[in-house]
Amino acid sequence: MLSVDLNKYRGLIFDLDGTLLDSMPHHVRAWIQTAREHGFEIDPKLIYAWGGISSQDVVRRFIDMGYPAGDVDLFVKRKVELYREHINEVKLFAPIEKILKDAHDRGQLIAIASGTQRVNGEDTLRLHHLEKYVDALVCADDVTHHKPHPESFLTAASKLGLSNEDCLIFEDGKLGIEAALAGGFDCVEVQEGEMIKFYKSK
Missing domain, CATH: 3.40.50.1000 (HAD superfamily/HAD-like)
Structure with missing residues (x-):
């Protein structure tokens, strides 16, 4: 050490x-589920690589990549809801x-x-x-x-x-x-x- x-x-x-x-596994799970609800799949490695940037910037990167993420704030709100469902497990x-x-x-x-x-x-x-x-x-x-x-x-x-x-x-x-x-x-x-x-x- x-x-x-x-x-x-x-x-x-x-x-x-x-x-x-x-x-991070809980955040990744929430991002993946939110993306699926919006009709697209994401590579979990992206979320780990982008660790530290704001959630809004994550969604903007999805949009820049051509994913149909829709409204940035609504996407983030849903992701936060999903993460918080399991916050006691972290x-x-x-x-x-x-x-x-x-x-x-x-x-x-x-x-x-x-x-x-x-x-x-x-x-x-x-x-x-x-x-x-x-x-x-x-x-x-x-x-x-x-x-x-x-x-x-x-x-x-x-x-x-x-x-x-x-x-x-x-x-x-x-x-x-x-x-x-x-x-x-x-x-x-x-x-x-x-x-x-x-x-x-x-």
Whole structure:
């Protein structure tokens, strides 16, 4: 397992889906079902590759590919409904949960910066009893530019009252890692709940 000195950072910022939360299979299932209801099939690999971008941008990409997705907001609304039907089944990645809680107990500040809708983010914190550990929550609703733009991470750091140099990002997605580095943050890549690679900001 990758070893990183977490104590050198005043704040830790976590992506949610696929990083802290083992939720991507549930999101993919909801996207596939919504697409089928609209009369087309999608490759699940696309959803994993696009991890971190907003749901609206996912649908716009479907439309650009020629799929009959229809109204963007209605498509997203239906996808969110389907995901939320199973939100109680989604589990945390235990090793990343431990990193988050241990950091909080050491006095470090904690933020979540996610491309999910705020209602999902808030419910996730509530369902997993994480509210007391998280000092700031930034979701798709809170920013104009989504990953790979660094706005979500910069906003999270600002909410913590910290600079980018004071924070370490935890991310599973390629676009999220690009966003972290673009914002001048150090970043740890996480896969299946394990830290696998450290990226130093330039």
